[in-house]
Amino acid sequence: MLDKVKERHRHWIEAVNSRNLDAYAELVAEDVVWIPPVGPAIAGRQEFREWLRPFFVAYHYEYAPSNSRFLDAGDWVVESADFETQMTPVGGGPARSHEGAYLVIWRRDSDGAWRIERYVDQGARQGYD
Numbered sequence: 001m002l003d004k005v006k007e008r009h010r011h012w013i014e015a016v017n018s019r020n021l022d023a024y025a026e027l028v029a030e031d032v033v034w035i036p037p038v039g040p041a042i043a044g045r046q047e048f049r050e051w052l053r054p055f056f057v058a059y060h061y062e063y064a065p066s067n068s069r070f071l072d073a074g075d076w077v078v079e080s081a082d083f084e085t086q087m088t089p090v091g092g093g094p095a096r097s098h099e100g101a102y103l104v105i106w107r108r109d110s111d112g113a114w115r116i117e118r119y120v121d122q123g124a125r126q127g128y129d
Helices: 002-017 021-026 043-058
Strands: 028-035 057-073 078-089 096-108 114-126
Touching: 002 021, 002 057, 002 078, 002 114, 021 028, 021 043, 028 043, 043 057, 078 114
Parallel strands: 028 114
Antiparallel strands: 057 078, 078 096, 096 114
16 A cells, blocks of 8 residues: 555656646545745645646745655555755746655545645745745
């Protein structure tokens, strides 16, 4: 089971780094709750897409999690990790960086696919530059 979640985790990182909004949205549950480092929580897949779209239009991403830990709980898996992100403006200009830790709760949906149910940015060690 953890192998399937780790594969979905890899797809998640690939979707971010390739700015593939459709692939990213497919990885989150329909009723996802996404808690970003700043601003209010985002609830629902469509709201998530609308929130993320301007970021993917404006920036190239280099998202790199590390120290990933996974806890198997049956139809749920809890993942925690550290991360570093560099966001470089598509039109040029200096990159912005953000690093910290996150907590993800993966859920096996009724179709058998593992999706992100909850994402919590646990606080940055360093804010956006």
